[in-house]
Amino acid sequence: MLLEGWGRFPRHESEMLVASAPGELAALLHDRHGMIARGNGRAYGDAAIGSRISVSAKRLNRMKAFDPATGVLTAEAGLLLSEILDAFVPRGFFPPVVPGTKHVTLGGMIASDVHGKNHHRDGGFGALLQSLKLVLPSGETHHCSPDENTELFHATIGGMGLTGIITEASIKLRPIETAFITQKTTVAPDLAAALAALDAADNVTYSVAWIDCLAGGGSLGRSLVYAGEHASRSEMEAARHGDMLAVSRPARLSVPLDLPGWTLNRASVLAFNELYFRKGARNGDAAALVHYNPYFFPLDGVDRWNRIYGRRGFLQHQCVVPPDNAHAVLSEILERFARSGRASFLAVLKKLGQGQGMMSFPMPGYTLALDVHVRDDIFTLLNEIDEVVTRAGGRLYLAKDARQSRATFRAGYPALAQFQDLRRHIGVEGQIASKLSERLAI
Amino acid sequence: MSTAQQTLLLIGATSDIGHATAQAFAGAGWNVLLTARNTETAQRNRDDIAARSGSEVSLLHLDILDTSGFATFLDGLPVLPDAVVCVVGELGDQQQAQGDIDHASKVIRTNFEGPALLLGMIAERFAQRGSGTIVGVSSVAGDRGRGSNYVYGAAKAGFSAFLSGLRNRLSPGGINVITVKPGFVRTRMTEGMKLPPLLTAEPGEVGAAILGAVQGRKRDVLYVRKLWRPVMMAVRAIPEPIFKKMRL
Numbered sequence: 001m002l003l004e005g006w007g008r009f010p011r012h013e014s015e016m017l018v019a020s021a022p023g024e025l026a027a028l029l030h031d032r033h034g035m036i037a038r039g040n041g042r043a044y045g046d047a048a049i050g051s052r053i054s055v056s057a058k059r060l061n062r063m064k065a066f067d068p069a070t071g072v073l074t075a076e077a078g079l080l081l082s083e084i085l086d087a088f089v090p091r092g093f094f095p096p097v098v099p100g101t102k103h104v105t106l107g108g109m110i111a112s113d114v115h116g117k118n119h120h121r122d123g124g125f126g127a128l129l130q131s132l133k134l135v136l137p138s139g140e141t142h143h144c145s146p147d148e149n150t151e152l153f154h155a156t157i158g159g160m161g162l163t164g165i166i167t168e169a170s171i172k173l174r175p176i177e178t179a180f181i182t183q184k185t186t187v188a189p190d191l192a193a194a195l196a197a198l199d200a201a202d203n204v205t206y207s208v209a210w211i212d213c214l215a216g217g218g219s220l221g222r223s224l225v226y227a228g229e230h231a232s233r234s235e236m237e238a239a240r241h242g243d244m245l246a247v248s249r250p251a252r253l254s255v256p257l258d259l260p261g262w263t264l265n266r267a268s269v270l271a272f273n274e275l276y277f278r279k280g281a282r283n284g285d286a287a288a289l290v291h292y293n294p295y296f297f298p299l300d301g302v303d304r305w306n307r308i309y310g311r312r313g314f315l316q317h318q319c320v321v322p323p324d325n326a327h328a329v330l331s332e333i334l335e336r337f338a339r340s341g342r343a344s345f346l347a348v349l350k351k352l353g354q355g356q357g358m359m360s361f362p363m364p365g366y367t368l369a370l371d372v373h374v375r376d377d378i379f380t381l382l383n384e385i386d387e388v389v390t391r392a393g394g395r396l397y398l399a400k401d402a403r404q405s406r407a408t409f410r411a412g413y414p415a416l417a418q419f420q421d422l423r424r425h426i427g428v429e430g431q432i433a434s435k436l437s438e439r440l441a442i
Numbered sequence: 443m444s445t446a447q448q449t450l451l452l453i454g455a456t457s458d459i460g461h462a463t464a465q466a467f468a469g470a471g472w473n474v475l476l477t478a479r480n481t482e483t484a485q486r487n488r489d490d491i492a493a494r495s496g497s498e499v500s501l502l503h504l505d506i507l508d509t510s511g512f513a514t515f516l517d518g519l520p521v522l523p524d525a526v527v528c529v530v531g532e533l534g535d536q537q538q539a540q541g542d543i544d545h546a547s548k549v550i551r552t553n554f555e556g557p558a559l560l561l562g563m564i565a566e567r568f569a570q571r572g573s574g575t576i577v578g579v580s581s582v583a584g585d586r587g588r589g590s591n592y593v594y595g596a597a598k599a600g601f602s603a604f605l606s607g608l609r610n611r612l613s614p615g616g617i618n619v620i621t622v623k624p625g626f627v628r629t630r631m632t633e634g635m636k637l638p639p640l641l642t643a644e645p646g647e648v649g650a651a652i653l654g655a656v657q658g659r660k661r662d663v664l665y666v667r668k669l670w671r672p673v674m675m676a677v678r679a680i681p682e683p684i685f686k687k688m689r690l
Contacts (some may be wrong), residue, residue: 020630021486059630062486063493073493087469087494 003054006306007044008313009374009402012435015053022060022076022167026139029055029165029431035137036434037165039078039105043112044316045402046435047160055165057107063087064168071173072130077107077166084173089292090245093173094230096128100348102297107166112399113158113360115367117206117228117296119352120198125171126157126356133168137431141167155422158357160398162419162437164428179245180231181206181295184287191221191331195366198351201227206295213347213370216338220331223349231289239289309373314344315402317382318361318369320352321394326366329392333368333385340381344371358415358422361397369400379403398436409440416442449473451523453504453560454530455484458629459579461491462649463527468495470653475523477504477515506530506556507548512563525575525656526564528557531598533631539593546593553597558604565608568617575618575656578605582623582665585674588690609662620655621663624648625670643667 004011016038019025029035034052041048048054057078064074071093073084082102084095099114108114110132115124122128131145134156142164144153156163188194194209201207206228215222231239299305306314321329330349337343347370355362372378386408389396395412396404410416420442423429436442450467454460455476468474468491476491478484481503492499504515534549561576568574583591584598602621609619626632626642643651643666655661665671680688 018633021483062490064489066493066496068496075493083494091496 003038003041003049004313005044005046005048005402006042007315007374007400007402008306008309008311009315010046010435012046012049014050014435016056017053018056018059020059022135025055025135025165025167026141029135029137030139032137033431034433035165035431036437037077037107037111037161039108040080040103042101042104042108044400046439047112047399047401048108049435051433051435051438057105057165057167060167061105071175072170073173074168074170075106076168077105077110077132079106080104081106081109085292088173089176089179092175092177092245094176094292096122096172096174097125098296099125100297101300102293103300106169106171107161110157110166110169111159111161112397113355113357113362114399115350115352115362117208117226117350119350119362120202120207121205121353123353124158124356124360124362126154126360128172129157129356130170130172132156132166132170134164135167136164136426136428138427151422152426154356155358155419158355158360159419160359160436160442161434162423162428162432162442163426164432176230177233178231178236179292180236180289181228181292182231182235182287183226183228183290183295186225186227188221188223188225190219191223191334192327194221194223194225194349195327195330197223197225198349198366201225202351205229207351209349211334211347211349211368211370213334213337213343214341216335220338221334221349226295228290228295236289309371312374314371314373315378315382316369316371316400317385318367318397318400319385319389319394320361320363320365320367320397321389321392322363322365325392329388329394330366330368332388336381336385336388337370337372342372342375342378342381358419359398359413361395361399363395365394367397369397401436404440406439406441447473448524449475449521451475451477451519451526451564453477453506453526453528453557455487455501456480457529457531458631458645459624459627459648460527460529461487462645463529463652464499464649465491465494466646466649466653467525467656468492468497468499470657471495471497472524473498474500475519476501479503479505506560507551509556509559512560516563516567522567522571522574524573525577526561527577527579527652527656528561529579530557531579531581532594533591534594536591536593549593550597550600553594554600554604558601562604562608565612565617565619569612569615573616575620576605576608577620577622577652577656578602579622579624579652580605582625582670582674585623586677586685590690618656618660620652620661622648622652622655622666623663623670623674624666627666640669641667641673 001016002011003014019028035055036050037057038048038054039057060076060078062076066073081104097116109125113124113126134142142149186197188197204227209223209225211223350367352362352367390411450472452464455478464474488499488501532552539546580602581598583595584602587595605619605621626637628644648666651666655664
């Protein structure tokens with residue numbers, strides 16, 4: 001069947017196998033080649049499209065055990081983050097790390113070593129992972145943890161599914177008192193102010209900046225910087241009454257059809273940015289209580305928002321650059337996007353800490369993510385921007401990637417040779433392969 | 443109404459609908475007794491429900507074809523449940539059932555004899571106590587026999603008629619009997635089939651609808667997707683001389 005990622009580019013033919021229970025996997029994988037596990041298909045590019053076969057983990061979605069005393073949850077790898085939230089927020093627990101959408105699987109979060117708004121403080125998903133179970137095409141099962149099969153454990157964290165099929169994992173949830181976040185907004189008139197505001201929030205649990213990426217000149221990089229903490233019961237009580245552990249509100253708005261590509265022309269993007277900026281500026285510096293859904297998953301409020309980019313799809317460019325010289329590097333990247341008039345309304349700036357996995361994306365520095373339409377002329381622009389990233393010693397996020405060159409990739413991921421050795425050593429080379437791993441010669 | 447101490451008996455824990463239903467009840471604070479023929483497979487579902495809800499969930503062995511074991515099974519229950527939901531069913535293979543009497547018999551016994559007799563025995567115990575809700579998951583296939591699945595459909599029709607009679611007899615005594623006709627449901631059984639979106643429910647929807655029907659919004663016959671009611675009314679209204687010529 002024809003498969004695509006969240007960005008709807010590229011599209012590839014792939015056979016689809018569905019495992020109904022973990023016990024079926026070994027027989028399903030036997031004697032096959034070019035397989036990759038696929039969760040909920042939220043990787044943007046070609047990471048979850050098998051070079052020949054995609055193994056759907058969607059039915060491997062059972063929880064196995066939860067210990068309220070320790071907060072440790074053990075579950076199958078196809079379990080959705082949204083299901084974890086639905087089950088455990090009402091019981092007073094929250095996942096230690098959440099990415100920008102809750103429609104991702106446990107296995108996908110491990111394979112991408114996803115980061116949240118607390119990466120600068122708590123690390124990525126891998127940092128809080130207790131253990132995982134990996135099934136190889138040979139049928140062997142490996143238990144991996146910080147104390148057992150440690151190299152395989154660290155290669156699987158951020159390993160883009162290329163070490164085998166993750167079938168099960170244990171994570172430690174953190175206790176929360178309410179489902180709300182106390183959010184403090186800082187208006188940053190330019191990039192330097194935004195970086196300073198993120199640095200100033202080093203001790204705050206959550207921080208992120210939204211950049212108006214069409215602002216140029218002296219306003220280049222103007223942002224709203226959001227810092228957040230889980231709200232305590234007393235903060236909530238002071239602010240209002242109501243159900244403090246409410247799970248969710250349904251998606252408010254849905255994009256039911258493919259809109260034509262012109263929906264996001266320069267004028268509409270400009271209008272969106274201006275509106276967003278003013279709205280935030282009005283609330284600047286005042287602490288507000290925000291439900292976890294709009295705080296962590298603002299775009300999940302619009303069902304299937306990827307369709308607003310039209311049929312050709314879109315690309316998300318997410319890079320990380322080291323802290324030294326970050327201001328100059330990020331300025332150059334933002335300027336190039338601004339000059340092209342191709343930038344999206346969505347631009348996110350975030351501070352990252354050390355990555356946990358061998359091939360993890362995060363490194364100490366700042367990460368910038370923005371969306372662009374797929375157009376014939378966009379690839380040259382992105383290649384030029386990649387060169388800026390590479391020169392700065394940065395790298396691109398594989399979970400978002402659909403088009404980077406092998407050279408950019410190799411420069412950004414120095415552990416590649418070690419990762420390839422490990423793949424050979426455990427005998428999955430060739431058997432486990434995605435369109436991404438083929439494209440980048442992993 | 444507090445449901446903290448209420449207990450659900452769910453017959454057929456390995457089915458997707460059964461799992462979703464048990465999950466809905468456990469999520470609402472019910473204790474859950476699950477039954478399955480294959481308890482090894484069902485254990486995975488039991489653990490899932492227990493981990494998600496924190497409710498008490500136990501798993502018991504029961505083979506719906508072993509009717510002579512029903513009395514022992516019911517006597518051995520730790521508690522007489524407040525509600526029972528039976529989702530057991532087997533679509534079978536119509537073509538095979540046409541020539542293979544053993545297969546046809548198994549489809550009829552699995553969809554009709556076993557569930558009807560079991561719910562009938564539980565109904566007697568509920569009647570004695572003077573309370574209880576009985577939910578049987580039947581099928582729109584039982585609303586009219588069609589060439590493509592009439593062995594299954596006839597068994598479901600029998601089950602629907604049994605539930606209807608049970609309801610007729612016991613409703614004055616405070617026993618609720620609910621017949622559920624889920625329509626198409628996206629499950630392992632329908633994986634890969636092209637199904638009309640408006641008539642197709644997710645297992646979770648079926649579970650939530652059953653919980654809703656048991657917990658107050660009293661229903662006699664529950665079509666999960668509302669469109670099924672007029673659709674099946676129309677199907678039943680077609681005169682037989684025309685119906686027999688249709689390829690359905």
